[in-house]
Amino acid sequence: MLGILGELKVAHPRNMVSGWISQNRNIIFPFLAFAIPLLVRVIPEILMGSFLVGFDSIGYYVPNTLLWLKNGVNLSAFLTDAPLIYLLLMSLTSIGASIVISLKIIAPLLLGFLGLSVYIYAYKALSWSHKKSLLVVLLATLYFVSLRISWDLLRSELGLIFLFLALTMLQKKGRTIKTEILLSLTLVLIVFTHQLVAVIAFAIIIASALRLALDKKKTESLKLIAYSIPAALFFVIIVYITYFMNSISVIGFSGNFSMGFESLASASYSSVLINNFGFLIFCYLPLLPLLFFGCKHLKSNIQLKTWIIWCLIPVLLVLIPNFFIGDILPYRWILLLTYPLAFYAAEGFSAIKWNWYKIAVASILVILSVSFLALPNSSALGYYNSFPSYVPKSMLQNTVQLSDCQSTVNALIWAQNNIPNNGFLLVHEAFYGWATLNFNSSRMIFYGFSDPLKTAQKYGNSTNVLYLIWWVNGTGWYGESSLPQSFVKLYQSGNIAIYKYSTIR
Numbered sequence: 001m002l003g004i005l006g007e008l009k010v011a012h013p014r015n016m017v018s019g020w021i022s023q024n025r026n027i028i029f030p031f032l033a034f035a036i037p038l039l040v041r042v043i044p045e046i047l048m049g050s051f052l053v054g055f056d057s058i059g060y061y062v063p064n065t066l067l068w069l070k071n072g073v074n075l076s077a078f079l080t081d082a083p084l085i086y087l088l089l090m091s092l093t094s095i096g097a098s099i100v101i102s103l104k105i106i107a108p109l110l111l112g113f114l115g116l117s118v119y120i121y122a123y124k125a126l127s128w129s130h131k132k133s134l135l136v137v138l139l140a141t142l143y144f145v146s147l148r149i150s151w152d153l154l155r156s157e158l159g160l161i162f163l164f165l166a167l168t169m170l171q172k173k174g175r176t177i178k179t180e181i182l183l184s185l186t187l188v189l190i191v192f193t194h195q196l197v198a199v200i201a202f203a204i205i206i207a208s209a210l211r212l213a214l215d216k217k218k219t220e221s222l223k224l225i226a227y228s229i230p231a232a233l234f235f236v237i238i239v240y241i242t243y244f245m246n247s248i249s250v251i252g253f254s255g256n257f258s259m260g261f262e263s264l265a266s267a268s269y270s271s272v273l274i275n276n277f278g279f280l281i282f283c284y285l286p287l288l289p290l291l292f293f294g295c296k297h298l299k300s301n302i303q304l305k306t307w308i309i310w311c312l313i314p315v316l317l318v319l320i321p322n323f324f325i326g327d328i329l330p331y332r333w334i335l336l337l338t339y340p341l342a343f344y345a346a347e348g349f350s351a352i353k354w355n356w357y358k359i360a361v362a363s364i365l366v367i368l369s370v371s372f373l374a375l376p377n378s379s380a381l382g383y384y385n386s387f388p389s390y391v392p393k394s395m396l397q398n399t400v401q402l403s404d405c406q407s408t409v410n411a412l413i414w415a416q417n418n419i420p421n422n423g424f425l426l427v428h429e430a431f432y433g434w435a436t437l438n439f440n441s442s443r444m445i446f447y448g449f450s451d452p453l454k455t456a457q458k459y460g461n462s463t464n465v466l467y468l469i470w471w472v473n474g475t476g477w478y479g480e481s482s483l484p485q486s487f488v489k490l491y492q493s494g495n496i497a498i499y500k501y502s503t504i505r
Helices: 002-007 013-023 025-047 055-071 075-080 084-094 099-125 130-142 144-152 154-171 177-193 195-214 218-245 269-297 302-317 331-336 338-351 355-374 402-418 429-438 452-459
Strands: 423-428 444-448 465-471 487-493 496-501
Touching: 025 099, 025 130, 025 144, 025 355, 055 084, 055 099, 055 144, 055 154, 055 429, 075 218, 084 099, 084 154, 084 177, 099 130, 099 144, 099 154, 099 338, 130 144, 130 338, 144 154, 144 269, 144 331, 144 338, 144 355, 154 177, 154 195, 154 302, 154 331, 177 195, 177 218, 195 218, 195 302, 195 331, 269 302, 269 331, 269 338, 269 355, 302 331, 302 338, 331 338, 338 355, 402 429, 402 465, 402 487, 402 496, 423 429, 423 452, 429 444, 444 452, 452 465, 452 487, 465 487
Parallel strands: 423 444, 423 465
Antiparallel strands: 465 496, 487 496
């Protein structure tokens, strides 16, 4: 009996856990690649309470969705707005779901699925290990530049999900007809979701086709081009419509490059130069220690290299005086660099042998991400004061900071109840989505980022009484810290006030 007991071995709990993970890694690691980014992205949504995270969320997704459902959609304008995310929002809203709750749920889900698509690409296309694939997911989704994209660029995120899936299929050897058709459909979905991501996809397709042709694989090269034709035709149609509607340039830069944080309309050549190269350094300086090692060790990958080169071209073109017209700046391309660079950073992290070095670099990246996620605008890390037009100081804001959200709602409710029937509310871009939710849209005058005084002078007369929602003097955003004396304060809640326009001074 004692001999039998002596032969029995009690498994150590740590070995049991390791064994279980080893047996189930094909499920565990993809699940973590989805769950970790999702849970992290939930943090700012919880801290914001009932209010939305992100400028575009309240500034564009909310008003566009509600007004299109109410007034109908112009097909041409709808196509140029990369409508797939809007179709999802309109479908949910039309069946009774709250647009605010839908966005608060969709935003974390998108980052989760983006993490999963990055994992699939790293594991399937690059043949990386489970742990290394999860590492690149963390860098590609939780680095502060990636979090900035997840803050409100939901269309970009959805397009990137499809892009990584397309790149995985593109890298697959011995593709079947079914895979080729699926690749073709995925490319169409990318165009339908976001034009900038589509441009990256086409650049990678062209580079891959050229490589196949140079490798004397002309049949595969021609097949790849053929399966890309539907998406290319769809893209050409959208660019044609867009060009004649004069909403964005044919190379894909948004005219509203500031994304609503600040107006940078009258930028000189030197300031454009400093802004772009300064912003590039600002975004990726913390990754340089990892990129240095990653560039040495990552095997040649035409997809990632093409992505990086294409995104850098607009930055380099800024060196040509007067090349970019008006307000067109390539900051969006700089943001999209974070995903291919994450693979080089992951390779670099894996190649570093000094644990102290890894800990130091990881600590810096964690501090940047956590502070961006959880600190309010008023307590933001000093690093984020550098480019508030492109990267907000904190994720805990939308068109206004968190501390002003409830005051904005209070002010609009007061305006709805107290503005007379012949009164109209002047609404800046920052308050447009808020007003769509909380104010009668038929009594709203939207003036975007224009001058409120000039707008009031244009629309004010003996019949119309004009009102304005804005910050109290000395606290205003968007380059308008204080209002002219023509605007008389009637109501105040926190830092937000309702003013009445008066021609008597």
